[in-house]
Amino acid sequence: MSSAGNVVARALPPPADGVHVWWRELHADDRIDPGFVALLSQAERARAERFGTPLLRARYVAGRATLRLLLGRCLGIDAADVPITRGRRGRPYVERDGAPDFNVSHTRDAAIIALSTRGPVGVDLERGDRSVDAARLARKFATARERAVMAALGDDDVRRRFLRLWTCKEAMSKATGDGLAAPMGKLDVDVDASALRLVDGPAPYVPADWSLVALDVPATHMATAALWRPSTGEPREATSPALPAAR
Numbered sequence: 095m096s097s098a099g100n101v102v103a104r105a106l107p108p109p110a111d112g113v114h115v116w117w118r119e120l121h122a123d124d125r126i127d128p129g130f131v132a133l134l135s136q137a138e139r140a141r142a143e144r145f146g147t148p149l150l151r152a153r154y155v156a157g158r159a160t161l162r163l164l165l166g167r168c169l170g171i172d173a174a175d176v177p178i179t180r181g182r183r184g185r186p187y188v189e190r191d192g193a194p195d196f197n198v199s200h201t202r203d204a205a206i207i208a209l210s211t212r213g214p215v216g217v218d219l220e221r222g223d224r225s226v227d228a229a230r231l232a233r234k235f236a237t238a239r240e241r242a243v244m245a246a247l248g249d250d251d252v253r254r255r256f257l258r259l260w261t262c263k264e265a266m267s268k269a270t271g272d273g274l275a276a277p278m279g280k281l282d283v284d285v286d287a288s289a290l291r292l293v294d295g296p297a298p299y300v301p302a303d304w305s306l307v308a309l310d311v312p313a314t315h316m317a318t319a320a321l322w323r324p325s326t327g328e329p330r331e332a333t334s335p336a337l338p339a340a341r
Contacts, residue, residue, distance in 0.1 A: 103160050103207065109307035109319040112212035117311060118160050118205040124148030130159035133173045157205040161198055164207060168194060185271035197268050199317070206309065206317055213324075216269030217309070218261040219317040228256035235263065235278040239293075243286070258285050258316055262292075262306050265320035270298055290318065298324060 103116035126148070131139065138158055145151040159173070165188060166173035177189045187195065194209040199219040208217045229252065232241050240259060244252045262283045267276035282294040283306070290306035292299065303324050309317040 107310045110321055113210045113215055115206055115208045120153040120203050124152050126152045126155050130155050133159045133162050161207050183271040214269045214322040216265040216320040218264035220257050220261055222314055222316055228253045232256055237282040239282055259283055261316055261318035262290055265318045269320045269322045
C-alpha cells in the first residue's frame with residue numbers, strides 16, 4: 095500500500111458528533127517507509143533521529159505520517175503541507191483557519207489519532223497487560239474516593255482499575271495541554287457507571303465541561319477520549335471542513 099496515497103489506519107466508532115478516532119497498528123519491525131519520511135517536516139525528521147532504536151524511529155515516523163495524511167485529507171491539502179506547530183505548553187495544533195483540533199496517543203504496538211471539530215480533544219491509549227504498581231501510584235494520582243473503591247478489589251482488578259482511571263485523567267490533561275502538570279490527584283473519575291464520568295475537579299476540570307468516552311479498541315488495550323467544551327468560552331472552539339471519511 096502506498097504510504098503517500100492511503101491512510102493505513104482503521105476508523106473506530108466515533109465517540110461524539112464531530113469527533114473521529116483512528117486505530118493505527120505499529121508493526122514490530124525496523125523498516126522506515128521512505129514515503130512516510132517524505133511527508134514529515136524537518137523538525138519531525140530530526141525528532142525521529144533522536145529515538146534510540148530503529149524500531150522506535152519507524153513507529154514514530156509511521157504514526158506521524160498517518161496523522162498528517164488524516165489532517166491533509168480533512169483540510170484538502172497535501173499531507174506534507176499541513177502546518178503543525180506548538181502552542182501553549184507545547185501542545186501541537188494546526189496553524190490554519192478552520193483546522194480541527196487533534197490528539198495522538200502511542201503505546202508499544204499501536205497508536206490512536208483523534209480529530210475534533212467540536213472543541214479540544216485528548217486521548218490516551220494503554221496496553222491492558224501493562225505492569226504498574228497501582229497501589230503506590232494511586233496514593234499520588236487517585237482521589238480518596240477512588241482509592242477507597244480500589245481497596246476492595248483484588249490485585250489485578252486494582253491494576254486494571256488504575257489503568258482505566260489513568261487513561262481518563264491523561265486524556266483530560268492532554269486536551270488542556272497541562273500534561274503531567276494537571277492536578278491528577280484531584281480529578282475524581284467514576285468508571286463504574288454506564289458511562290465514564292468526571293465527578294469533581296478544580297478549574298478547568300469542571301465536570302459539566304467534560305465528556306469521557308471509553309473507545310472501542312482491541313481487548314488487548316484500553317483507551318479513553320476526553321472531550322472539552324469549556325463554558326468559559328476558552329479556548330475557541332474549532333470549526334472545520336468535514337472530517338475524512340473512514341476507509
